[in-house]
Amino acid sequence: MLGKGLLQGLAVTAKNLVGSYHDPARYVTQEYPEVQPKLPEAYRNFPFLVSETADDPMGTLRCVACQICEKECPPQCIYIEKSKDKKPDANGKLQIYPAVFAIDTAVCMSCQICVEVCPFDAIKMDQEFAIAATDRFDGLLLNREQLAKPNAYYHQIHPTEASEVDARLAAERRAAEEKARLAAAAKAAAPKAAAPTAAAAPGVPAASASPGSIPPPGPPPSSS
Amino acid sequence: MILAAAPASPADAWLERAPVLLRDALTGWLPDALRPWVAALLSIATILGVFGLLFAYMTLAERKILGRIQNRPGPNRTGPFGLLQPFADAIKALTKEDIVPRAADQVLHFLAPVVLVALSLIGLAVIPFGRNLVAVEMEASVLYFFAAGAATELAIFMAGWASRNKYSLLAAMRALAQLISYEVPLLLSVVPVIVVAGSLSTTDIVAAQGGWAAGLWPHWHALTPWGFSAFAVFMVAALAESNRSPFDLPEAESELIAGHLTEYSGFKYALFFMAEYLGMAALSAMAVTLFLGGWQAPLAVLEFIPSYAWFGVKLLLLLLGFIWIRATFPRLRIDQLTRLSWKFLVPLALVNLINGGVWAATADWTGAAAVVRWFISALGVVVPFIFLARSLSAGYGPRTYRYASP
């Protein structure tokens, strides 16, 4: 009969109109600025650099400026300059560090390939999405200082993943220490031990416990 | 002084008489010669004010109700509960740059929105908003109303043609087709009411619908079989006349961008918007007057509520219906639109004409005969509806589907 379908349709909309006042399934709005979205743990938006501690982010960056992410980044939005000197990392080991590490969020597509290819667990995905700016270059080009965020923050946004990473890093560190100890033992057994290097290599295991022992990062490299 | 005793009839209640008393208080000190003029100006101002405000809040209500139907709140942060939203929109529209294409017909381009708003407004003059609340009483007020209303589509044509834009031109052609098709059923559906009420005056028609059967069943036209049919035809035609979904072909967004509005910006565009809502309100007010008993209360015991409040409630319910329909239905195609009119609404209205005539002729049937009268009238609605609906929906229908053999 003509009109049956029309009435059926009207019934559906009426059900939704009434339902929006009592049925949460029919009133799905999340009022954004007041209600922040519940982001799932896996959510990714723009990368950040993991540093071990919050009080000295530049000194404890995990990144060793190997530039793999820069090469693999599909839209080529990462720019890294290696440092000319070495600096002790969180473990006290002398490492090359990124003198410049910039990510252009105006280009980044948050594909997380940089995270996948990073062998040092140094770059991870952030969950920050509200970074709209009125100026493109001041607001959207993130440099090393803006990108560095402490491991605690990583634990906060990706707890499961961060624990896994920490466990893996700890295991690696233990293995490295073990190896270093064996090497040191072997060298000690040998008549002449290269004492200075052997002492430097194992380093201080828990850097976060004694951040003061780490020398502050050098002055930012001037433009060549 | 006024509430000295309980009123003998609802017409004497203080609240009921408040608008009239207010008018008299405002004009009472004037010389007699001036008094009707000032009173008329006052009613114009009231209509403008009330319907201006109604327009503002109709837009908000539409946005909010549409929102609710679509499971969301709608505007809610401009002022408390979003109540200031229409004013923000008005300020923006007023201060927006006005763009006129150089190729456009400058005069018509400017005139179209003005004419449209004016024509949408003047129809309101003859609507009795309550007992004794009508701006202009005249003998042929129904005729006057439809004469004024018929010109609105012309204004849309003006807008579409003057813009010199291809989309606007298509919209103008559609508006004309719509005008020609839907004036006929609109008017035809009113004729039985005039026949039954025996008058062309809106106040008389409202008066004819007064009273209740057993105090429960009001004598509204829409509650009789022929009246219901006429009401339905009237409302469908009213939807088309006010270019509301599912008949919003002239400004069909998904096809013609904004149709005749494509070249309008700023305040002129706001005027079109206003005209659409005013036209919708005017036609709804006419439907209330003709079919829903005007300002009459639905139950005898509810008469203590002032008549204009009842009118307002009925008007708002009809407007809610407009919004509800808009939220639900897709749009018709232009050929289907005209076919719906010529092959369905017009024949239905014509048959209904006879039906209404029979009803008028059998007005003195009582008792068991009244039941027969009802039955005949119902038959006169249902049978043509079934036949016409069948021919209208020939070729369309639900289908069954097969599955591929693996």
Added chain:
Amino acid sequence: MESPEALRDRLLARFPGASLELVANGSPSGQVSFRIDPAFLREVARFLRDDPELALDQCSNVTGLDSPDREVVETVKESQPGAPGGPPVVTERKQTRIAPGHLEVIYHLYSVARRHGPVILRARTGNRTDAVSLPSLTPVWRSCEFQEREVFDLYGVVFEGHPDLRRILMWDAFTGHPMRKDYVEPDDYEWEPTPHGDVLAKARRHYPSAAAPGAAQPSP
């Protein structure tokens, strides 16, 4: 469906003059293809479509492929008459030659009716500059219409017999064929805060002032 070799033999028997070559595929996918003399392309295609056993009624994919001109180093043996009576002196000389490139169009055919495929056809143009025309297969399969237009647009293959051969993705006034390997993009370099080696070189070209002394430059 018959094996590719059987199909090749059948096609050769049906079209005696056609040069038909079975192109092997080094990848594990094993999708072999037939390279066909362009002169016979349309007839072969029509045969493949209408043959009741094959019934390749759907041309799923049309692809262009660019093989640019390349340098070939050849070792040329030259024999010169040596000392009288003695054997000729054979000298080996390395000689570079420009092997002309070509454009290739690849058609992936499937049968909807018989549910098999793909049969892959390939045809080559003579070179990349003037002999770039191939017969259009749009009269055989409608699905080639836009895809051939795309190959024309991006590779510059001219399809003879195409009903409406215009640029499809780029605008009409555009002159280049961007999918060719030697296409040079217009210099609309966007200043990038993250310049990489080659990007930086581009930047220097684009902003000559940057190379001027005194202007701050990022280190490469």
Added chain:
Amino acid sequence: MMLPDPASTGLARVRKIEGSALGLRTPAFAPEEGAGDLLEVSLGPHHPSTHGVFRMDVVLDGERIVRLKPVFGYLHRNHEKLGEGTSYLGSMPYTDRLDYLNSMTNNWAYAIAVEKLAGIAVTERAEYIRVILAELSRLLNHTCLAGFLMQDCGCSGTPLMYAFREREKILDLFESLSGSRMMCNFQRFGGCRVDPSAEWLAATRKLVDGYGAFLDEFEALLSGNEIVMARTQGVGRLPAALAVNAGVTGPMLRASGVGHDLRKVDGYGVYPRFNFRVPIGREGDVYDRYMVRMLEMRESISILDQALRGLPGGPILDPKSKQRGLRPKAGEAYGRIEGPKGEIGFFLVSDGTGNPTRYRVRAPSFVNLTILEDLCLGHSVADAVIILGSIDIVLGEVDR
């Protein structure tokens, strides 16, 4: 409070301008002898119903279409050229942006092509996860399509809102699994990137169980609606023979009565293990295309149900597979799957280096548009809009 005269404050200014809004130059059209006054209209590239930046150059006789030429390329983002300069892994996130409603199926099609090219095996669990995600993607695509189609028919957003309400639920699943709502970048060569947790599977189960009820309500709103039927039945008829010859695939081909579904024909992945049917239409008009998708969603629910129940354990990525620095042997491969819009295929040519020498996307939306003019001729503008809507295009895929 009274506002000062806008002109004096400069708050508003009147501008007289040349040209008309949206006016575009259209190519000249020579009408045939005896034709009436014809109107050339350019629908798009900015038009509410072209589903993005697409243009139809239309010649109208009254409102009847006598010629229609689609114009492409307004979203030609050089996907294929970029693919030739990027590593095999690096192209994966780009495939997300082809048909941006269905990144999961694009990923799968690309992964299948690379797996064929490099001879990579896929683990059993990953195959099931791929099926689950592809069917969720199909639900998402068809739901959104129905919403957009009804928007084109002139609905004031309500069906689209309901469709997007459900879409958000599916996107929540995608997001909690892959980390992104739309650009999942999820499939890897030889498997998937993340193993779904038990909670994720439970959430998916909940969605699948509730989806049928949503479809019922959605169909109550639309499928039996007289206006919808009047608008869509008999409009844009596509004969089966033309559909096959023009390379039309997916629900559009099936609506024309050809039971061609790559999930059955190619039997890729683990689809042969599932019991499902392929709905086909009779008329091949817009209504059939809409209904076939509706019915397909019900089959997808059934596949999801079976896949969730039969999901095996094990690794999600073939341990022998390589992602970064993949260098397949020289050769070529064409891999295709049944995407929600039709056959989506990738043709890759390798020369043994880390980048493909040719990276070609066989986009279903693009090929399906071949017959757009045939479908629209003789119909009105309003019909052309819904015919385009029923073809279900995404411009990212059409123009690539």
Added chain:
Amino acid sequence: MSEAPAEASVPGPLSAEERDELRRHGILLTSVQELYNWGRSHSVWPLNFGLACCAIEMIAASMARFDIARFGSEVFRPSPRQADLIIVSGTVTKKMAPHVVRLWNQMPEPKYCIAMGACAISGGPFKQGYNVLKGIDRFIPVDVYIPGCPPRPEALLHGLVQLQEKIRQQPLRGPDAPRHLRSDLPCDATVPELGAEDIEPPFSPEIWKPPTLVRPDKA
């Protein structure tokens, strides 16, 4: 009110905090400038215009879960004549660029532009493509940049709130006045032509200056 324009030109006698305090108590309007800015900031009607992936998230932002209507911005106008805001949502190709600029020119003042997503800001992941415009700000003055690929609908809402805030802060006189009230700025943007190899000009010289190669962190 005769003193209204004068009031508009100078900052009101009240400090911002006092004004906020008043506003909390429901006393809203203190000057024409504020009324004007309040009106246009709460009635930003976007153009119904989408380019690519970001357009889907833009649509999602107007749908039930996010509901851009709460800010009074759900009135997506199909015609540029009635729109206040163009959300450039997606990759602007060179073929499309003239149309986008023309749409911008067709919008009446005051008008705003949001560049949504990486592609609209800089060409994003596709910036190496031959047919991709490297940032819509080469032709159109952009008010708010929203990075992301695509930005979440919440990010778009965040951008919209920023735009509203920006509108509310605009003085109507002086060098910081909005563009449409300044006679020294052009009314229309340059519409590029499709040339033989590239669009001509590749950028609008009045709006965009090619930046010098100085990295911000080193300048």
